Amino acid sequence: MRRLLLAATAACAISTVAAAAEGDPDKLLWGDTHLHTNLSSDAYFLGNKSATAETSYRFARGEPVIHPYHRARVQLHTPLDFLAVSDHGELLGVPYRLMTLGDDRLTNTRLGAKLIQLVKEGRSEDAFGLFIVAITVGGEQGSMQRPPKVGAATALWWRLKSLISVVDRQQMVGRWLAGDPTLLGDLDQPEVIRTSWESNLAAAEKYNEPGKFTTLVAWEFTPTPDGANLHRIVLSNTDGVTAKQFLPYTANDSDNPEDLWRWLEETSKQINADFVAIPHNSNISKGRMFSTADFHGKPMTKEIAQLRANWETVAEVTQIKGTSETHPLLSPNDEFAGFEFFNRLIEARPGAQTTPTVTDGDYIRSALRNGLKFEETLGVNPFKLGMIGSTDSHTGLSSAEENNFMGKMGIDSIPENKETGFGRVSGWEMSASGLAAVWARENTREEIVAAFRRREVYGTTGPHMSVRFFGGFDFAPGDADARDIAATGYAKGVPMGGDLKGSESGRAPSFLVRAVKDPIDANLDRVQIVKGWLDASGETHEKVFDVAWSGGRLRDAQGRLAPVGDTVDHKTASYTNTIGAPELAAVWTDPEFDAKTRAFYYVRVLQIPTPRDSLYDSVALQKAPPEGYAEVIQERAYTSPIWYTP
């Protein structure tokens, strides 16, 4: 018998989630799950001293606010429906309380005094470097050989050397911190962090308006062992009062994500609430985010795979630091794979590798493929990942609009600063990207987190494109024209994030997809379905199919569709909607289906070409566009997959 399973929630450890609203999810909610305020250490040091969680919520709701760096009034074109303020849990709010508020629990410590001195000397970036090293060293406790403690004699020698010659300050500071683990304790004070955590929770309570605007309790878990980004956003359906019962679990507790999942298992039972951990920037994880080994490099066990599957149902596919979908080296036959790379690791150690690796552990599409293998061998898929986008903005301002982008950090928020950016990173390397779209019944914390659990979510690079995606065995071609696509989709199939099981007599599944443009943005070029599968010999494969496209184009002999064209005027940074289509819908049946092979299918929607953020800047500056960056981009949406299991 053919059976359709609704989105798998079996792995969820929580039994008591608030009663869900009735009916099919018919509300499309837009939000950002990844946003930093002045309580994040890096945000504070790099130009955001004043945008708090309250500023963030007001901006996301559509109100005008003051930009924390250039102080002009800023406003979103299209307001959001929900927001998770997700500051770095490590040393949460410490720089703000140390520098701006002069909290004497911090100013009276050795490390605190040093940071104040650096900032007073106008060396904010050095202070930030010291902080990063402090966090890195804190995260590596036990996993590296600890150097000898830096004594007074060594300290004096360094100081003398620094007076007469150039010295590597970060190396010195690193040795200083690494040699004395108690130094980090100067800043990593639970009571100080509690003060900051509670101020974020209070703001979340103040701005949460069920039905209108949802604030999610969240933080970022930020381990970067050996320069590998293993960061996770953790968000919850709990409220700001209950969340006072814990402090964010951070890289200073452990840099091993497996420990985070164990903590989530424990804490969710204690406070009777659900969590979701969302990995981001696998593209700069040195192959470790979706590694087929466990944290210590040993083969993945069923226990670890299950633990991961319990808590990581969704990954961030796009954000300001680029795309994590796939890479041309991994997907040589995908002509749209080369899109918005980020070419720099988060690395403060001198001499260390700074260029990201490109392996199957670095990108989501490869992880989805490897997940099929694990499901076959272990019986559990650790990489059963839905996809969303979010900004990772550090300005407190969730902006993903190319023509209204507020920068990654405060200091790279104005065109004149972008060339130099911060550290060695140009502001033009940043992508004005990342929104999360959620299909929900109501705009509430419970409903939104439940959608993340069943993966009925998708990501876009900024435009509010509406995308529906259903899979089933009964769709007819005419269903693409159905008056109510959702009613047809839910009646005959499963939505994005769901499972198809056991095809009857080898009949191929069909997919009902509909994409509609953002009403105030560009038309659509095409809708694609990306398929990945596991063959009988245990190898995985992938293929991209064009399933709907705007008028008048034919495919060539190789099946390749002609480009949609390009209306972008590079002199004025403008485009027209004279090409593309406002709406694309289709029913597509897999022509290469094999009922005995595991597979996944997800949708990618491409917009027509529009000006990139950097082109708007160069027109404003009246300079040539910066070299090395695209002048136009094709914004896109990526849906969560639908999986087929024999």
Add this chain to the structure above:
Amino acid sequence: MFRVPRFFKDPLLHFLIVGAGLLYLGNILSPAEPDEEKIVVDRAALLEFIQYRSKAFEPAAAASLLDSMDMQRRGELVSDYVEEEALYREAKKLGLETGDYVIKQRLVQKMNFMADASVDAPPLTEEEIAAFYEANKANYYIEPSATFTHVFFNAKTRGERKAENDAARMTTTLNRQKAPFEDAVKHGDRFIFDTNYVERTFDYVAAQFGEDAATEIFKADGPFNAWRGPVLSPYGAHVIDVAEVTPGRTPSLDEVRDRVVEDATRERKAVLARKTIDGIVASYGVVIDLNGMPAQGGAPAVSAE
């Protein structure tokens, strides 16, 4: 009761007091007018020199460095210091700093920083907040919104003329049946956006239906809860049923307090800093001599291209 005269609250006064204080401090800390022709290299001068050069301001470390230097190193340090000091004084004597635009800008920047820093104003009073709100009410205006549904006839599939005719017929039918709001989903074609719209602004509706249709939907005098059509959009013809149009309104101060406080604080800071700078400018006599210039501005002689 003693009242502080307004004069004492003037930020310009604060600025001048700070300035005078700095000048006074400078006077008592520096020795009597130095002999411009004589460069004195003493321990204090060298310690300061070391610290500025390394940009590390730690006197104790600088002192131990100085003390640990051998005769040759110390000799080099002294001659570096003497050379820098001599060239600096000579440049000043030649008046080189006066024509230097970089130095001028640097000094102007320092003054601007001082002006900004001198107006770290105390929190606003209730009266000030209320006054700012009154004067800037227009900024907080809440847009009008409409709640409506519609039945859509697709011009692309039916053709423009037919879509319009079908919508006209549907209008009659729905009104004859006294069809309720919820019936919209039962008729017509799929619209690319939504069927029902609840409390949406004019811009939102215009982005999806075009300006003309939005204007019809937002008509203040209705008719409400009745079917109207055909209303034309870029996509085809619509039969609309508007339940409510909420007029635009100005929210009360309490509704928008956070924004008002933020805006008022920012404005006050800017005003105070401006006042300080204006005060300084006003303390100078200014002679404007524009003889030889045309009475009226004309096109520049050289185009920018």
